[in-house]
Amino acid sequence: MNSPLPVEQNSEVSMSKLDELKAAESKLLLGTYERYPLLFVRGEGVHLIDDHGTRYLDLLSGIGVNALGYAHPALEKAIAEQSCRLIHTSNLYYTEGQSALALRLTEATGMDRAFFCNSGTEANEAALKLARAYARLKRSEGTPLGTKFLALENSFHGRTMGSVAATWKDKYREPFDPVMPGVEFVRLNDVADLKAKFSTYVCAILLEPIQGEGGIRPLSQEFLQTARDLTRSTGALLIADEIQSGLGRTGKFCAYQHYGIPGAPGEPASTGWIQPDVTTLAKPLAGGIPLGALLCTEEAARAIHAGMHGTTFGGGPLACAAALAVLETIERDRLLEHVTEVGTYFREQLTRLARQHACITDVRGLGLMLAVELDSADLAKSVLAAMMDRHILINRTSETVLRFLPPYILERQHVDQAIAALDQILTEQAAPVAAAPASGGTKIGS
Ligand SMILES: Cc1ncc(COP(=O)(O)O)c(C=O)c1O
Secondary structure (H helix, E strand, C coil): CCCCCCCCHHHHHHCCCCHHHHHHHHHHHHHEECCCCCCEHHHHHEEECCCCCCEEEEHHHHHHHCCCCCCCHHHHHHHHHHHHHHHCCCCCCCCCCHHHHHHHHHHHHCEEEEECCCCHHHHHHHHHHHHHHHHHHHHHCCCCCCCCCEEECCCCCCHHHHHHHHHCCCCHHHHHHHCCCCCECCCCCCHHHHHHCCCEEEEEEECEEEEEECCCCEHHHHHHHHHHHHHHCCEEEEEEECCCCCCCCCCCCHHHHHHEEECCCCCCCCEEEECCCCECCCCCCCCCCCEEEEEEHHHHHHHCCCCCCCCCCCHHHHHHHHHHHHHHHHHHCCHHHHHHHHHHHHHHHHHHHHHHEEEEEEEEEEEEEEEECCCHHHHHHHHHHHHHCCCCCEEEEEEEEECCCCCCCCCCCHHHHHHHCCCCCCHCCEEEECCCCCCCCCCCCC
16 A cells, blocks of 8 residues: 655655645645644543644634533443444434434424434535425415525525525635525625515525624524514525534524514414524534534425435434434533533623723624624734644634634633633733723624
């Protein structure tokens, strides 16, 4: 067998493992990523450990995936045991796990049925297909519904041709034009724009209750309620993309559950929130094993019958066993309460920092889906680099936004470590505030 790494032979200077990988990847991989120069070899709790044994506090958790952190014993055990029994058979046969997982997810989300796939974009792709199929069914039953989708400015829904068509930034769509036609974008939280663009031509509104990639931007209560009312008035579907905000990240199982509807007419008695027709989940669902899910109402599910949609890998026994372990751990360890408690503390500390540093223009988010917005993209870039120098991993999104998506097992001491580092870096890199602007941040309902 050939050496897998095309490293220059007889080099006088010995290359580090990281340099070897860089050289190999630059020749062998499609150039989709500009990676940071870090080589991680294992993880423990909220820490990643590089090839020199240096520990990094991970406040990004694999972009919102590793909710239980690293090397969690319950997850390790579930994966190890299931891998010895059965990893894959396809969806041609029954396996244990899918219906047990579907039961837990439907109960937690107020939905009726589930479809499992492998990623967020696939879950959204399934949702878009379901909406088209449902509109077609409704047309056959005499209800006029078109094929158009409304999505929101700043949205991110994935990279496949349908999901990317509903994704706001040109840079994700334009190189691949023509992507799926029929998507119109609505200004975030602009109720008048939403009403103006909605009609019976629309088969679904697709939205993130709290936009993730777009900079941790929550929908207002009025906007989500209007989207619900409009779709209900025509029979179009309301699709909540909870791929980043779902599964407890905001302190509730889904972020839409923060949007209450006390006493609203026509809502199912079992839910006190604005209930969408479809929701999509992925990222932390199986704790790092790829798994996505579409959940929908019985009514929407009428549009799908055998053979219309499918997947080879989706909902395989290994991923389902891992997901059940994740959900059991979230419940057993009361992690939603923990996320709320630590997340509230984190947000308070960020808000306190905002009073001390004029360069922080906003603090946003809920639970452990948090962000601070800075007044310049260059500053955000250099703060991220300086945090990395201090062995703390965060992310920059939407140019000026520092995003925090840490594991749910984060403790106050980790928040303190991050806040102290941020404070020091902002003091060094940006002018301190003269009189506090006291950024209260953007809240749901604002
Ligand atoms: C809200 C949202 N939807 C969809 C996706 C796409 O998920 P995936 O990368 O698993 O395809 C992401 C990924 O970041 C996301 O944040």
